[in-house]
Each structure stands twice: as C-alpha cells, then as structure tokens.
Amino acid sequence: ARQLPLPPGPRGLPLLGNAWQIPNECSWLTFARWAKTYGPVMYISVVGSPIIVLSSREAITDLLEKKNLIYSDRPVIPMAGELAGCKKYTAMLPYCPRHREGRKMILGALSARKAPELHAIQEAKAVEFVSRLLRTPIEYRAHIRWLVAASVLQIGYGIKADAPDDPYLLAVAKSLKGFSEMVAPGVYLVDGFPSLKYIPEWFPGAHFKRRAREVGETISEIEKSLYQVAQEAVERGEATPSFVADFLTQHPGATPEERELCREVAAQFYGAGSDTTVSALLSFFLIMAQCPHVQQKAQAEVDAVVGDRSPKCSDRDSMPYLEAVLKEVHRWNPVLPIALPHQVRHEDTYASYRIPTGSTVFANTWAVLHDPTLYPDPEQVIPERYIDGSDPSLNPDPRDFSFGYGRRVCPGRSLAEDTLFIVAASVLAAFNLSSAVPLKGEKIKYHGGIINHPDEFRCTISPRRPT
C-alpha cells in the first residue's frame, strides 16, 4: 500500500494544505465542484491532517458501508471534543464498546415495541403545534423549535415543556447554541493546530480555552439537571415512561457508571435530535410554500385518508405521495450534507489509491443526492420520481444517504421520520402554505457549517377551514 499514490485532489499550500480553500459555510458545494475535476475519491489536507472526500454512491458504499469495521471511528475535534468535554457523547465517541452500548440503548428506546408510546407523544404534540400555528402563524419557526424540543424532552426525560419560556426548553436551546459554536468549522484555530490545546488558560490569546470550559460546564450542567428531573420523578413514583425513567425502573441496581452512561446517552435525544429535525421541517415548509402543485396533491391524499379526524402515525403507509414528498425534503437540501466525519482506523487501499491511517473521511451526501445520473433534474422537487420510476437504478431512497453510513448510521432515523410525517400530514390537513419570501437578500438560500438550513423566510399560512 505504501507504494500506491494518494487519491488526487486540489494542490494545497505548504503547512496549511487546503485549509484556505475550504469555505466555513457549505463546504459540500466546493467539494462537489472539485470532485468534477479530481473524481469521487479525493485527498485534501488541513494543516497536515489527511482528509478523504467521497463523492459518489459507489465509493461511499464500498468504504463506509462494506468496510464499516475500519471506517467507523470519529476524529476528535479539539475544541468541542477535548476542551469542552463533549467527546463522551455517543455521536462523538470513537468506535468502541461504550459507543456500541449507547447506540443499543437509543435503538432499544425507539424500537417497534415502543412505537405506540412514542406515537402518542408525537400525535399530541402535532395537535398542539397546529393550534399554535393557528394562533400565531407568523411564528412558525419558533413553533417548529418548540415542537421538536418539547417532543424529545418528553421522550428522553418525561418532561412536559408546554410553555414557550419553559426553563427546560430554554436550557436545551442554550446547550445547543453552545455546542454549535464549539463545532462551527474554521472558528477556532485550535481545531487546525491541536497542539494549541496545551497552552495554559491564562496565556495571552488563550481565551478559547476559557470559552470551551464555560460552554462545556453549561452543557454538562444541563445534561445533569434534566437527568435529575427524571430520576426524582422515578423516586417519587410519579414518572411517566421515558428513556431515563425506563432505564432506572428496569435497572434498579445500576452502577454509578451505568447511570452516567444513561445520562450521557439521554442527552443525544436533544443534542443530536433537535436541530436536525428542525432543519428538515423548515425545508418541508419551504417546499410546500414554493411548490403549490405538490402541496395540493399531498393535501388531496391526506384528505382522502383522514377525512375530518386528525392524522395518526399509523396513516403513514396509506400516504405514498406524502412519503415521496418527505423523500424530496431529505434529498433536495439534506440536513447533514457531509454527514458527520468518519475516521479510518487502519491504512487501506481503494481504486489503486492509498488511504492513510487516521484520515478523516467525509461522505459528500449532497453530491450523491444531486447526481443527475441518479436523480434526473436534481434541482427540481419532483416527488413523482419515487412513484412513477420504471428504472430501478434511478432515484434510490435518499434517506439511505441522508441519515449517514455504516456503523454510525443515525439511530434516531425512525423517530425523525415519524415526527416529519405526523407534522407534515397535520399541517397539510389544516393549512395552505404559500408566498415564501426571504427576510434578507433576494433569494432564500441554505447555509450552515455542518447542519444545513434555509435562511429565514416568511410564508403565508392560512387555515383551510373556518376556525
């Protein structure tokens, strides 16, 4: 392998490598452009660290799926992972027994056996969401944030956070804001020069270390206080079913270490499950407001299935067109366009190239979902592509890419899909959405460093029936 060349890629500068060429926002678009010149397996480097970018379905499947045993580590991010202490969370752990245990716990809590409990929560939240939208449609963005955070707080901890200024909702928002700041690409020099983490906090210019400590403490306090709420409810015998309450009830003799793991895993429900689901729901609102013909077709289907009652999660199989709309939501602007970084554990070879040990591997999901040979007319929202398709090699389910790959594939997929479905069906049953206008600039654009979301836009949300 040593004799094989590295994959091709754009030329970088000595020491910096390609760092100066990679934008902090929407790097997937730059990677997709480079892939046209250098091919689907690209090598770049950032300050000496090797990075492989995979841009085709085949390369992603061959490496992240078929060789998942060696492609499932995560690189440690110095600012967020080490200095702020977030490397203990499932999404950021290397591929190790603790990571596997965390995933197992999440998958167990979201298994088909739990579906009736989860659906009851999701359906009740969707009903309340619709009534909030009826009262103040202009605040739809805040209502979406409430819906997602309130759902995961109830599922994770049994906390019912109904008021918009509920202290637990505010705490979760604070935690997520702090975390997003820590992982924002290109903001902290220490992420490019990891040895900076060793300079003492009092050293001139080391304000990043203080900031990481403060944010890390906030994130950890919130994680502990939410867990404590659920624990105290169990001790009082008043707990409603939730991830934490179920764990504590089923494992009364759990060791402090096992309880700590449960606490850290519970934090993933809001940590990994909030901003992602919000982004997908915003895309759904935007698509509905911009594509009236798609909206009308989906409404006709919803009306035919539910009539005058509220939609239920169990209606999902009876609404193939809405399912196709939601596939387009994932494809048109994927929530995590380059997923989360994987890391390769051992040196590998692929297509006569050498993949060095420890390389960070990005799968350019956006590039695959906008590949015209897989999805003809990729810029257009066309739900029919999944229904009318006579060629099985075209239009694969975009969710098989948008939820990630191999042994790191999103364990919250079923929860996220059900939330998107019940909210979409409830909104279509109750409202017409139209006239999306950007709040800034001339066009509604997407932006983001890791999570992709549309810029703020206003849209008209009017009830379909007299209230």
Ligand code: HEM
């Ligand atoms: C539309 C919503 C969502 C999308 C698009 C999404 C997508 C993703 C993606 C792309 C990854 C990275 C996979 C990889 O590294 O290859 C991921 C990881 C993860 N997601 Fe989600 N996710 C969503 C919602 C949720 C929810 C609701 C939860 C709640 C439990 C969740 C929990 C996680 C966790 C714990 C990980 C880390 C998995 C690991 O490292 O092994 N996600 N998600």
